[in-house]
Amino acid sequence: MITTIVLNPAVDKIYFVDNFEAGSMFRVKETIRSAGGKGINVSRVITTLGGDVLSLGFKGGHTGDWLVGQLEMLGAKTDFIEVDGESRTNNNIIDRVQGTETEVLETGPLITEEALQRFISVYDQALKKSGLIVCSGGLPTGVGNEIYKVLITKAKKYDIKVILDSSGEVLKKGIEAKPYMIKPNLRELSSLVNRELKEIPDVLEACRSVQREGVEIVLASLGEKGAILVTKEKCYRAQVPHIEVSNTIGCGDSMVAGFAAALSKGLGVKEALKLGAACGVNNAQYAEIGRVKKDEVYKLIEEIRIEEI
Numbered sequence: 328m329i330t331t332i333v334l335n336p337a338v339d340k341i342y343f344v345d346n347f348e349a350g351s352m353f354r355v356k357e358t359i360r361s362a363g364g365k366g367i368n369v370s371r372v373i374t375t376l377g378g379d380v381l382s383l384g385f386k387g388g389h390t391g392d393w394l395v396g397q398l399e400m401l402g403a404k405t406d407f408i409e410v411d412g413e414s415r416t417n418n419n420i421i422d423r424v425q426g427t428e429t430e431v432l433e434t435g436p437l438i439t440e441e442a443l444q445r446f447i448s449v450y451d452q453a454l455k456k457s458g459l460i461v462c463s464g465g466l467p468t469g470v471g472n473e474i475y476k477v478l479i480t481k482a483k484k485y486d487i488k489v490i491l492d493s494s495g496e497v498l499k500k501g502i503e504a505k506p507y508m509i510k511p512n513l514r515e516l517s518s519l520v521n522r523e524l525k526e527i528p529d530v531l532e533a534c535r536s537v538q539r540e541g542v543e544i545v546l547a548s549l550g551e552k553g554a555i556l557v558t559k560e561k562c563y564r565a566q567v568p569h570i571e572v573s574n575t576i577g578c579g580d581s582m583v584a585g586f587a588a589a590l591s592k593g594l595g596v597k598e599a600l601k602l603g604a605a606c607g608v609n610n611a612q613y614a615e616i617g618r619v620k621k622d623e624v625y626k627l628i629e630e631i632r633i634e635e636i
Contacts, residue, residue, distance in 0.1 A: 339416075385414075562636050
């Protein structure tokens, strides 16, 4: 069982607007609405690949009920803490003419200390039946930056691997607990090492410096340039095929999901990297966020090139 942590779920709404600019009025001809937030995206892809998922988090109001219902329709098990207010909506404006993506993200409901402690109790019980934990995404109001550090520390007492995919101080605090793996993108990795990363050797050295802090695997996603994976013993680069891109939002989440699904099946790091990269590429081919098709993913695996560097 893979347990996904969904602390700040959201409804994702994508508006496709040609020649978008701030301050003007547009009539939207195409809209996509789906359950989202990084944790839900990860859960969706894992279930699509046939994995067993338990999703834990917070939900608020009718929006929260709808989000949990969407997860359950996918086949995921859920255990969400009800809170006051409404779960958030994320609005993404994609301009295919200019090649831009504009995001307007809501904050979501306030999480009280009492609700947080109820979540921790649910998490403690989930650890008894979890084989792998995925902590991904930002935090709702009221939850401190150390929450993933706390969750990772608890999981390690059960010898459960944790994949962490977040950013900023939340990521830095989580790394202090030495998770099994982190999955930064280029911007997040640059922030971690406090320097600009222009070339592949720069990315490789940055991954190594973070790995030496006690993280077993650092997987840096590089968009169309593929990914770099660093362990204590090996370094790999995944090169991905050129595709027609529809939407890049959710590609990192899809990569995390593929990697987690592979690990849960007992596959090695190299095979997990291939599956993760294939999921990221497949997601980019669809307008929907965090969407893959299983048969397409396994065809794409054959086009992923892994080289040791």
